[in-house]
Amino acid sequence: MDFIKKELVELGVDSGVAAYLAAIAVIAAIGLLCVAANWLTKRVVLGVVTSLVEKSRFQWNHYLLKRxxxxxxxHxxxxxxxxxxxFSFTDYQPIIEKGVMIYxxxxxxxxxxxxxxxxxDVYTTYDIAKMRPIRGYIQVFKIIFYMIGIILVISNLIGESPLILLSGIGALSAVIMLIFKDSILGLVAGVQLTSNDMVRVGDWIEMPKYGANGDVxxxxxxxxxxxxxDKTITTIPTYALISDSFVNWRGMQASGGRRIKRSVxxxxxxxxxxTPEMLERYKTIHLLEEHILDKEREIEHYNRERGIDRSNRVNGRALTNIGVFRAYVQRYLEEHPRVHRGMTCxxxxxxxxxxxxxLEIYAFSNDVGWAAYEGIQADIFDHLFAVAPEFGLRLFQNPSGADLKGMIGTERVYGRAVDM
Structure with missing residues (x-):
C-alpha cells in the first residue's frame, strides 16, 4: 500500500488523499482476489470433486455432496x-485478524x-441403525464442538487464552446444567434405551399418556x-420413555402372530x-361328527357304569347345545387357514x-398386518354370529325398538292402536 501511495504522491496527488486512494485500491484488489478465489474454488475445484464423487462407488462420498x-x-x-x-493495514491489522479468525x-x-x-447418514444405511441409533450422540458431539467454538471466539475477542475460560466453567456448571437439563436427561435416557434395546426406529409403540399410538x-x-x-406426529421427551411406561408391539410383529381376544x-x-334329534342333526356337520360320536360313547359308558337312571334328563351327564357349539368353534379355529397353528388357540x-x-375366543392370526388382522378377525366372528342359531343359541344384545314393538304386540294403523 505504501508503494501505491508513493506513486500517487509523485503524480501530484495530496498525501492525505493518496493514502485513502491507496487503501481503497488495496481493499478493491483484495476483494477482487477473494471473489476470483471463491469462484475458482466453487467452479473448478468443486466441479472436479463432484465429477469424481459421482463416479465413485462409495456411498459416503454422495452424502458429502448432499450435505x-x-x-x-x-469459504x-x-x-x-x-x-x-x-498486513497492508498496520493500524487495523489486529482487528482484521480477530475478525478473520472468528469467521x-x-x-x-x-x-x-x-x-x-x-x-x-452413512450409519443409517446399515441395518444396525434401527437397533442402535446414534443421532442422540451426534447431537451431543455437536453441542460440545459448538461450546468449544464459542470459547475460542470469546478468547479471541478478549485476547486471553482459552484455558482461562475453561477454568471458569466449573463455576458456571450449575447454570450449564440448568440450561442443558433436557439434553443431559435425553443423553442418559438415550443410552439406556439403546443399551437395553427398549425402542428402535420403526417400532410400533403405544403411550396413552401422551396420545401416542404408532410407529417411531x-x-x-x-x-x-x-x-x-392417523398420520399425525406426536413428539415425546426421550427421558419420558424411561420415567413412564409404554407398550412396544415389536414382540408381536416379530413373533408372526397377532392375538384375537374377543367374546360372543x-x-x-x-x-x-x-335332544336325540339335535344330535343327529349335529352329526351332519363335518367338524362335529367325530366329536359327538366320541362324546356319546364316553357319556354312555359313564352313565352305565354308575347305573344312572336317564329317564330324567337331569340325572347323569348329557351334551348341551353350548358345549357342542364351543367344540365346533374350537375345531373351526383349528382348521381356519389364517389362524396361527403354533400359538395358543x-x-x-x-x-x-x-x-x-x-364365550371367549383366544387365538392368534398368522398375519400381523393391521388390515389383514382385522379382516381375519371379522371373518371368524361373521361366521360365528351366523352359525350360532343352528345350535339353538341366541346371541345377546340390548333390546332395540323393533324388540320393544314386538313385546307390546301393537302397531299404529291409520292413527289408532290395533291389537296384534
Whole structure:
C-alpha cells in the first residue's frame, strides 16, 4: 500500500488523499482476489470433486455432496486471503485478524456440523441403525464442538487464552446444567434405551399418556417422534420413555402372530340339553361328527357304569347345545387357514355377566398386518354370529325398538292402536 501511495504522491496527488486512494485500491484488489478465489474454488475445484464423487462407488462420498461439506469448507479460502492482506493495514491489522479468525472458527463449526450429519447418514444405511441409533450422540458431539467454538471466539475477542475460560466453567456448571437439563436427561435416557434395546426406529409403540399410538420415525437427543396411525406426529421427551411406561408391539410383529381376544355373548335362556334329534342333526356337520360320536360313547359308558337312571334328563351327564357349539368353534379355529397353528388357540367360557354368558375366543392370526388382522378377525366372528342359531343359541344384545314393538304386540294403523 505504501508503494501505491508513493506513486500517487509523485503524480501530484495530496498525501492525505493518496493514502485513502491507496487503501481503497488495496481493499478493491483484495476483494477482487477473494471473489476470483471463491469462484475458482466453487467452479473448478468443486466441479472436479463432484465429477469424481459421482463416479465413485462409495456411498459416503454422495452424502458429502448432499450435505455440501466441501462447499462450506471452501469459504475459508477468501478468509485466508483477507488474513494475509491485513498486513497492508498496520493500524487495523489486529482487528482484521480477530475478525478473520472468528469467521474461520464459524466456518469450521458449520463444516464439522455437516460432517457429523454425513456420519449419521452413512450409519443409517446399515441395518444396525434401527437397533442402535446414534443421532442422540451426534447431537451431543455437536453441542460440545459448538461450546468449544464459542470459547475460542470469546478468547479471541478478549485476547486471553482459552484455558482461562475453561477454568471458569466449573463455576458456571450449575447454570450449564440448568440450561442443558433436557439434553443431559435425553443423553442418559438415550443410552439406556439403546443399551437395553427398549425402542428402535420403526417400532410400533403405544403411550396413552401422551396420545401416542404408532410407529417411531426418529429418536434424537431430546425427543422421540411417533407417527400415529392417523398420520399425525406426536413428539415425546426421550427421558419420558424411561420415567413412564409404554407398550412396544415389536414382540408381536416379530413373533408372526397377532392375538384375537374377543367374546360372543350367549343368552343364558337359550342354553339347553341336546335332544336325540339335535344330535343327529349335529352329526351332519363335518367338524362335529367325530366329536359327538366320541362324546356319546364316553357319556354312555359313564352313565352305565354308575347305573344312572336317564329317564330324567337331569340325572347323569348329557351334551348341551353350548358345549357342542364351543367344540365346533374350537375345531373351526383349528382348521381356519389364517389362524396361527403354533400359538395358543382356546375357546373358553367366562363368568356369567348381566349381558349373557361370554364365550371367549383366544387365538392368534398368522398375519400381523393391521388390515389383514382385522379382516381375519371379522371373518371368524361373521361366521360365528351366523352359525350360532343352528345350535339353538341366541346371541345377546340390548333390546332395540323393533324388540320393544314386538313385546307390546301393537302397531299404529291409520292413527289408532290395533291389537296384534
Amino acid at each position: 455440501r461439506v466441501i462447499h462450506k469448507l471452501s 475459508i479460502v477468501p478468509a485466508i486471503i483477507i488474513y494475509y492482506g491485513s 474461520i472458527v464459524v466456518v469450521l463449526l458449520i463444516t464439522v456440523d455437516a460432517v457429523l450429519d454425513v456420519l449419521n 420415525i426418529d429418536i434424537s437427543l431430546n425427543t422421540v417422534k411417533i407417527q400415529n396411525f 355373548y350367549i343368552d343364558a335362556g337359550s342354553i339347553a340339553f341336546c 382356546i375357546v373358553r367360557q367366562l363368568q356369567p355377566e348381566p349381558c349373557g354368558i361370554p
